[in-house]
Amino acid sequence: MSEIQPLQVKSGNTDVTLSLKDDNFSIAKYGKLISIPSRNILDVSLKTLESSTSTNVIIHALVGVKKLCLKSFDFVPVDMELAASWTKSVKNAVYKNAKPSKHLKIFINPFSGTGKASKVFDNEIKPIFDAAGCTYDITITKYINNAREIMQTIDLKPFDVIVGISGDGIIHEIINGLLVRENINDATIPIGVIPAGSGNALNICLQGEAVYKSLQHSALTIIKGVPMKIDMCSITQGDKRYFSFMSQTYGVIADSIFEGRRYSCELAIKIAESNKEIIRDTYRKEYNSDRNSVPMSRDNKYGTVNDPIPDDWTILTDDVSTILGGKVPWIGKGTIPFPYALPNDGLIDLVVARRDKLSRIKSFNFMTEMEVGNHIKMKEIDYYKVEAFRLTPKSSKDGYISIDGEKVDFAPFQVEALPQLINILSIDGKYQYDFVIQ
Numbered sequence: 001m002s003e004i005q006p007l008q009v010k011s012g013n014t015d016v017t018l019s020l021k022d023d024n025f026s027i028a029k030y031g032k033l034i035s036i037p038s039r040n041i042l043d044v045s046l047k048t049l050e051s052s053t054s055t056n057v058i059i060h061a062l063v064g065v066k067k068l069c070l071k072s073f074d075f076v077p078v079d080m081e082l083a084a085s086w087t088k089s090v091k092n093a094v095y096k097n098a099k100p101s102k103h104l105k106i107f108i109n110p111f112s113g114t115g116k117a118s119k120v121f122d123n124e125i126k127p128i129f130d131a132a133g134c135t136y137d138i139t140i141t142k143y144i145n146n147a148r149e150i151m152q153t154i155d156l157k158p159f160d161v162i163v164g165i166s167g168d169g170i171i172h173e174i175i176n177g178l179l180v181r182e183n184i185n186d187a188t189i190p191i192g193v194i195p196a197g198s199g200n201a202l203n204i205c206l207q208g209e210a211v212y213k214s215l216q217h218s219a220l221t222i223i224k225g226v227p228m229k230i231d232m233c234s235i236t237q238g239d240k241r242y243f244s245f246m247s248q249t250y251g252v253i254a255d256s257i258f259e260g261r262r263y264s265c266e267l268a269i270k271i272a273e274s275n276k277e278i279i280r281d282t283y284r285k286e287y288n289s290d291r292n293s294v295p296m297s298r299d300n301k302y303g304t305v306n307d308p309i310p311d312d313w314t315i316l317t318d319d320v321s322t323i324l325g326g327k328v329p330w331i332g333k334g335t336i337p338f339p340y341a342l343p344n345d346g347l348i349d350l351v352v353a354r355r356d357k358l359s360r361i362k363s364f365n366f367m368t369e370m371e372v373g374n375h376i377k378m379k380e381i382d383y384y385k386v387e388a389f390r391l392t393p394k395s396s397k398d399g400y401i402s403i404d405g406e407k408v409d410f411a412p413f414q415v416e417a418l419p420q421l422i423n424i425l426s427i428d429g430k431y432q433y434d435f436v437i438q
């Protein structure tokens with residue numbers, strides 16, 4: 001791409017130079033330089049302000065490092081014609097990987113988190129979307145599964161992104177609505193996440209723990225992010241079938257420590273062929289999703305929980321304190337059960353804490369180590385990469401199974417990874433693994 005020449009403008013009587021070079025936008029006013037990554041520029045345009053009769057160069061940007069703030073700048077162009085073509089070129093360049101002025105379908109869950117999702121939108125997100133020229137159609141969800149129902153039938157053509165201003169529950173609903181649509185290709189519409197729930201695990205994975213609370217970073221990800229393919233976990237339980245994007249848990253660690261509860265179960269797993277080699281740090285670093293594009297299919301390769309367990313599966317029958325399956329590194333703040341989880345390697349990460357190996361004291365260690373992902377180094381913990389697993393509780397007593405953080409029936413269930421079915425907007429096409437395994 002040819003270099004864009006700097007533009008001379010004025011701020012009052014002061015000369016100012018605006019330039020874009022090496023993905024960096026700068027505003028230079030003698031001696032003073034404001035430097036902004038081009039990704040954080042939301043709009044560059046030539047507009048006539050209501051407060052004046054002159055046509056100005058207007059720039060809206062998110063400025064700052066850890067904390068981003070919405071800032072607007074306006075300047076008087078020296079040469080109007082030059083300014084017109086310059087603003088066009090700069091706008092194209094700062095939106096080089098993303099469509100400008102997206103039209104968004106937004107779901108706001110009024111009951112997620114502390115019930116402030118609508119305020120989050122009005123006060124923090126709307127001004128940023130408006131500055132970027134985004135338009136939107138908003139649904140305030142009225143009941144559980146409202147978002148899921150809408151996503152099953154809504155005409156997707158007008159929309160560029162489906163946005164959840166909520167916790168992980170609404171994202172789960174959006175995904176499950178999309179994946180039962182007649183045309184499987186509809187499910188590729190990108191999904192954006194604004195955290196307004198209690199856990200917001202997906203948002204932590206997308207932003208990293210360092211900035212996971214920044215609503216501005218999340219808004220920027222929707223405006224400038226790139227779609228990242230993610231695998232789904234197809235779940236069958238009884239005659240039900242649905243999809244999970246995050247986690248499946250059986251047994252509660254706290255239960256096993258404080259109440260001494262035992263969870264007796266049969267766990268059948270289809271271990272990934274490469275399992276032996278992949279449990280190391282380089283697995284995550286070397287994985288390149290572009291290399292591994294697969295055709296979309298929502299069919300189960302391994303049938304359902306009601307079929308016999310396939311011959312080539314490994315069966316582990318044991319007393320366990322906890323079994324955690326998942327596709328995302330974090331399942332909440334300070335909880336990293338799956339440090340090697342990848343969005344689209346076609347595999348489910350599985351952590352098994354066996355009761356016979358794990359004393360009460362070790363259970364405490366397990367919880368503490370999991371805060372930073374170090375539990376996988378404990379010899380009492382087994383960490384697998386699997387294509388599928390089936391869990392059959394042996395006790396009829398009510399225990400605890402949760403899918404994507406929501407409690408489900410205490411009954412056998414089977415999970416298998418279906419590769420690359422959904423697109424999530426991410427800032428650079430991957431989860432932000434801002435932790436180090438010690």
Ligand SMILES: Nc1ncnc2c1ncn2[C@@H]1O[C@H](COP(=O)(O)OP(=O)(O)OP(=O)(O)O)[C@@H](O)[C@H]1O
Binds near residue numbers: 167198
């Ligand atoms: N209007 C509503 N009334 C009651 N429940 C709703 C409504 N809209 C959505 N829900 C349900 O609320 C549940 C929780 O929503 P959500 O996950 O967004 O928030 P959260 O539980 O606070 O966050 P997280 O899942 O990140 O911890 C979901 O299961 C969703 O189906």
